[in-house]
Amino acid sequence: MTQTDVAPNPRPERSIDIYRRALSWLDAQLPSGWTVSSDRPRSPAAPNRLLITAPDGESVSYAIVASRGVLSGDVARIAAELSDSDRGFVCAHYLSEPVRRQLDGHGISYADATGNLNLVAPRPAIWVRNRGADADPWRGPGRPSGVLTGEPSDRVVRALADHVGEVSVPELIKLSGASTGAAYRVVEVLLERELLTRLPRGPVTDVRWAHMLRAWAADRKVCPTRGFAAPDGVDALRTRLAGANAGVGYAVSGIGATDYAAAAVLEVYADDVDEFAAALDLRPVDHGADVVVATPWSAVVFDRMQYRNGLRCVAPAHVYADLVSGPFRHPEAAEYQLTALTADEAAWRRPLHRGR
Template sequence: MDLDDLTPESLLSQGLQALRDLLGPTWQVTLQPPSQEARSARGLDALVQVQSEGDSVFTQLLIDLKKNITPRMVAEQLLPKVDLVRQVNHYTNPMVIAPWIAPRVQLMLREHGIGYIDLTGNVYLRVERPAIVLYTEGDTRAPRSAPARTSKATLAGPKVGRLVRLLADVAPPYRAGELADAAGLSLPYVSRLLDTLEDQLLIRREGRVITDVDWPQMLRARAEQLNLLRHNPYVGMVAPNGIPQVFNALHNLLTNEPSQIVVTGSYAARMVAPLAVGGQLMLYVPAGPHTPDEIGDDLGLLRVDKGADVLLLRAHDKVVFERTVYEGGVHRVALSQVVLDCLSGPGRMPAEGEAVLDYMETTTDSWRAPQLPS
């Protein structure tokens, strides 16, 4: 999907064709001349009449075409227009058509009764008369060629994790320069990242001061860009004497010779929010080429190609070792890192990540620092 070649006319045409395909041949979807509602709500691009054959009842869809739409655009641009339209005509239904609409934006649109269509198959429309209920799911991630070319940073890449972790682990207020110093990142890069987070309504600022962070949604948004086992190359091991013996060996190893070996994944989640039993023990280790085998020997593990019950993950970035917690005789990653790893992990791990998020929301004062480290 090449946005450079996607004109508003083409976007509208493809969106309406998707609507016709879903409704079927007994429905008519017809472009109408601009109405008073469209003239009143500048920026809404087309008026479409939807009617079933043989039925005198019809509905009108007021279309807003977007090449890209963010939560901030919904809150600050679209909702005021929609409120104005509904004051003029309660029976006109707003709808957004875009190449791709992110899951969080879809949720915001549904919550405000706004229909949407994107060209990957995400569709929502609910009308009382005539009775229409459409809801389909398409791509949950932006197609590779879909994002418009922009200088803004994205939530992908290892350096983003440093800022996301810091914003989650430390309560505001703070400024971009303070975050850049604490995270070891350049100020221009941090400024671009903060612009992106503000567009997603994940942070709020008063002037240059960040006053609020929606850290649960921010961690979810960051996790959507990750794949735990792909971004952290791992070595599979088997524990011949069982997982409890691995914990004993790990405790002794850390006592005698402290090193960067930290528990993450299901076992880390279970320390604060037990949801299930079993699963693979995942340990972050430094990213040296022979480190997993050396640590495996120290812990009494055997390397295997299949059937591993222990995974030694070469950390993709040093941030996974920051603000670790000593608990149960071992070190585990910080709760924000547990969430990121579980939400981006396989199997039942995303559910475990959500359980940890629930725990974090009820115990914020116990884990979130009141100010940035000096």
Template sequence: MNEWDGSENDLVEQAVRALRSLLGDDWQVAETTAPGAGSQRSFFDARLTITPPDRDRLTEVLVSAHRSMTPRSAQRDVGLIQEILGQTSSPPNLLVVAPWLSPRTQDELRARGAGYLDLTGNVDWSVSVPSIRIFTRGAAKAPRQSAAGVKTVTLAGPRAGRIVRFLTDFEPPYRATEIAEETGASLPWVSRLLGQLEDQLLIGRDGRTIVRTDWEGLLRARAETYSLLRHNPFVGMVSPTGPEAVLRALRELGPRTSGIAVTGPFAARAIAPSTTGGQLMFYVDAGPHAPDAWAGKLGLLRAEGDADVLFLRAHDDIVFSRARLVDGVPHVAPTQLVIDGLGGPGRMPAEAEAVLKSLAADTGSWRLPWHKGSLA
């Protein structure tokens, strides 16, 4: 996200203006002096007094301003602030303000009983006396990074896709050096990405060793950067005898089925039957002639519209990693299936949610301890 180029005081001023707008002209929001002495001074950037229209009961709010905040810093810093406030006889309300707060950071703040406000419009703040409840949604994704901002790595692109598959397919422990070697990404880039994933509480480390991964959170975060049909150029086909006949033809090819794998609705139903219909989707090699070569083997015809079979030219060979045979037909790994479904059109996200639920109920059937060469 953009680096905040102002001071904490500038951030507080904008937050106060936002509060005044949300509460309306009849309410008074007054900023007073620094919130006290001692250990509290370093934690709070402003003290606000909120007065309702009847001027009867007012409340005091302590503001903690942050140029940026991650789930990890929310867990660490806000947890400490709340611990300090909890030692007082009548703890004041806490309001965390920042330029932007990710959904995961918002969750961490709510879990710790802290109100928050960001400058994109994400607000969740409650006061019992006088009665105030404000909840609004702003930007779900970070504002575009400015040219002068600090460059960050993201979960977009093939390199990140390989690392997410590693972290979700295999139980830790493992280290950055092992991830880099297994995925073919450079160690400095892997280290930077892992640092950001740790800030997002998507992984946990003991020293340099990863000991915990939030596999579901990682799959969801990857899917936010990924579009199945945009990132994998596709060719539509028609099967004169229907999709089931295509699967039978593929099964009969036997050992010649490398370089192809089922994803999408048909693969989702093999794990979590929840819907019927949908297109039969195959990943194939990225070569320009791969779709037509497979069409010839499987008795398919090119279609300009109303295709019932799609051949997706794989954006990266990782989509074939850990493919599994289902009734003699290769299917993508469950983790790849979830990413594809969450990043797919129509009913595919709902089907992916059903697959996620099934995977969470039995991680031992698909998530294995890591050893060298496991990702192949």
């Protein structure tokens, strides 16, 4: 297997151009004496069949599937559309690593315009492999970045984690409050990273919520925090918060929002840190804080909160993500929370209610 530098050529858009670019990589990697040919449909369509011929004249035929973009959810459909006796050759402007792994798993050959290539057949025996780009070189502004950052990601991830059941993307948009374009982009990123399953142009049917929350936690920007001292101690502060005026916007997270252990430090989000501190007579400190207040990047921390001992706490899924990484990180408590969430999903994942 070789790795080839990818020149910043214009992104191929027509099916025939995608095929020609992919074929140029295949032709360059074929062993000496092997040849490649195809039928000649009218441009801009790609050919239907690819023929690879060995030096002794024996050949193998592939059904060509040319597409500008292939997502993880498309691979099973492509495999199902191939007959048991047929071999497939997928070509696209770029094939992500998860998509390539799925194609490998289904025994489908492929090549993209960046040089990622895998062609295999048992007779005549051939295996040609090349490594191209590790990221889409033509990804522009507004395209999915491949990472789960920003408020749209926060909203979509939380909506998928907090609810159970098949959900269409339009339903997910309403559920999450994310904009249409942003929601579709986040779903595409989650699909590319194999964190959910979606029918082709259809609903999301399954969510790997634990893996999704870990990935989201790792990608998020860390919220800024400030440390305070509670004049009468943390226990007295919890009592005050349980009876506090509803106008004080806060949500407890970290260990204090779990059953893992008694929390010596109160970790909390506040929509206005100064207002929160003033309302509770908290004193700013540089060291030895027993109250850590984070300023959230997204208001999603206040969505679907839970109540524990009279305190408003972020949703269980969000608690887990906070324990995985960020200002409230605690690996042992994160694993404890994951075990609890896995043991009783019905206690925190809400079924989707659809109007008739």
